[in-house]
Amino acid sequence: MASQPAVLVINSGSSSLKYAVVEPRSGKMVADGIVERIGDGPVGDHGAALQEAFKQLAESGQPLESLGLVAVGHRVVHGGPDLYEPTLVDDALIAKVEELAPLAPLHNPPALLGIRVAREALPDLPHVAVFDTAFFHDLPAAAATYAIERDVAAQWQIRRYGFHGTSHQYVSEQAAEYLGEPLDSLNQIVLHLGNGASASAIAAGKPVDTSMGLTPMEGLVMGTRSGDIDPGIITYLSRTAHMSVDDIENMLNKNSGVRGLGGEIDFRVLHKRIESGDAAAQLAYDVYIHRLRKYIGAYMAVLGSTDVITFTAGVGENDAAVRRDALAGLTGLGIEVDQRRNESSDRSARRISADGSRTVVLVVPTDEELAIARACVDVIED
Template sequence: MSKLILVLNCGSSSLKGAVLNTENSEVLLSCLGEKLGLPDAYITFKVDGQKEKVDLSAQPDHTGAVGAMLDKLKAMGLDSQVGAIGHRVVSGGELYSDSVLINDDVIAAIEKCIPLAPLHNPANLLGIRAAQNIFEGLPNVAVFDTAFHQTMPEHAYTYAVPRKLYRDLGLRRYGFHGTSYRFVSEEAARFLGKDVHNLRLVVAHLGNGASVAAIKNGQSVDTSMGITPLEGLVMGTRAGDIDASVYEFLADNLNLSVKEITNLLNKQSGLLGISELSSDCRTIEEESLNGHAGAILALEIFSYRLAKYVASMAVAAGGIDALVFTGGIGENSDIIRTKVLNYCEFLGMNVDAEANLAARFGNAGIITTADSKVVSVVIPTNEELMIAQDTARLSGL
């Protein structure tokens, strides 16, 4: 068997991992480490549909979780076949427009970008250091969420604030979900039988974190997220676009600090805040069908805001040949897709109800009628495979 790739995606208290064979895209092992940093930390492995939970109390951190992965690979007889490790890194700022082999300079650059992703980059560094320690000698590759969006033109990424703030602090729009957009744009072109370098796509990556991007001729030309993943669409717990004066308003009326307001907008808003019910789209859809007013409103706002962004991204792309839905919500919510396409009917998209219902649970498919002027398609994303392919390429496997 060819050398395998280990893919790591680390959060502050979690670790998602997968071992892939890039030749056939097979996932041989996946795992999720949770409650890292707490005494009751654990990791759950999944192999051939079977799950196994392993206690990490002896070393309840990222290093312990990666060590448990090595133990599992040894038990499966696969440890010697892992040839390299790929890491999802949220922000590379303006420093990287492609994935890169990790060395001391790259680690320093990721540290430099911490102010641009204070919740994510420190966790990504924990995963890198854990992998270097546990899998000593193997090459590590950083795959940046921001890299794909480095092709955005200056007029798309520049905020209308004093230019000195950009020059001195790097205050600009960076965008995220770039690895997903890169995979999905290429896959959508293949699925539609088109050349991605001659295609105007608007892609909606919808999950607990949600964004939309304009991809023209294979390159990102605009996206909804900004300097952080808070800007843009309504999300599971994030407010998305909001008047910046809300900070002063809440500080004056509720005596909240900047940090507390940022926490409110990131973790207490979005679908959760509107519905006063849940951040989980599945729960909200179910309750909306039962007549829950907050759930009904949350779905409508989510869909309406997305539809407005679809139209604006068509401007950025110079037109629209296809609207692509991806991510957990984008791939599975026929209700939201229907709402968005109905709002976008003026652009020439007419939903095919039967096809839309069929395009769920990992099934790609066109969801517009044959007479639609613009096609809409569901394409499942696979960020892990994209990371693994980049890692194999850069490590020479």
């Protein structure tokens, strides 16, 4: 049973619905789960998926009415140029998010489905949208602006929006708290490395650059996304290979990155393949690390001096080899990883740099659900 007010956090995808019940004050995760294969089998649509989530909660001894829910929080990936504060959901907000679908065709439509079915199922609770792009809304113009024809960019709202903002903000705040330092005294690099991956440079608590751009495809090599590529590749494939725009987009989103190079997105499997002598797996890993090191170096230059580098998310928190190789040989830049600390099985926030390292290196578990829950409470109590 929830002993404090709780928030139901919903992250709705095209074929899955993740949910969590979080106590914002204590930070306690009361329950969490996922309903998958929506539209395939007994879970016919997102409405059925939400009812299945409620059923799972009841079967675990936590029926909805016992949870003390005060709000429902929705992760929305793209807020465009105007939606950057956690916002109470109403019909006008839904219309605005719907207008942004072309900027995030894989993410915003499923989020809207989740919002609609949740409002129908829980009409008496306030619903709050929390935007993945919000943290990066005020990027410096030099970082946010693409060097394309100015009028075209303005007409079609083309700029660097950045993503994983909830995670980058939460982790940078947790890093400062761990170090016992004021947030505004630190220059930080945060590396959110999961199936989706992004980097950010944060000065005095404010982001000054981030690797994802107009869409979540730009930047680091990811599980299935290419990250940075020469844009000429797209026109070349269109003209020469006669691939459609949809085919190219599908390839870059779903069949590129580590999977495209090595045939696998699970780094545990990838490491085993490398150990067995699989050259494709080795190349996939090498490309991944090379791109990651480039961004770390670039952001050190952007910041001028770097106090702390933090790894987070699935790969960042759990893969000691990735952390080791991303920072190997950087003692001249003031970065030295302690092997024993890096390979520790500890899963809490921890330091993995050597005592003499000028730049502190941390591993900090992200908690986007808690961050969203707290943002919801801030909105409804305002």
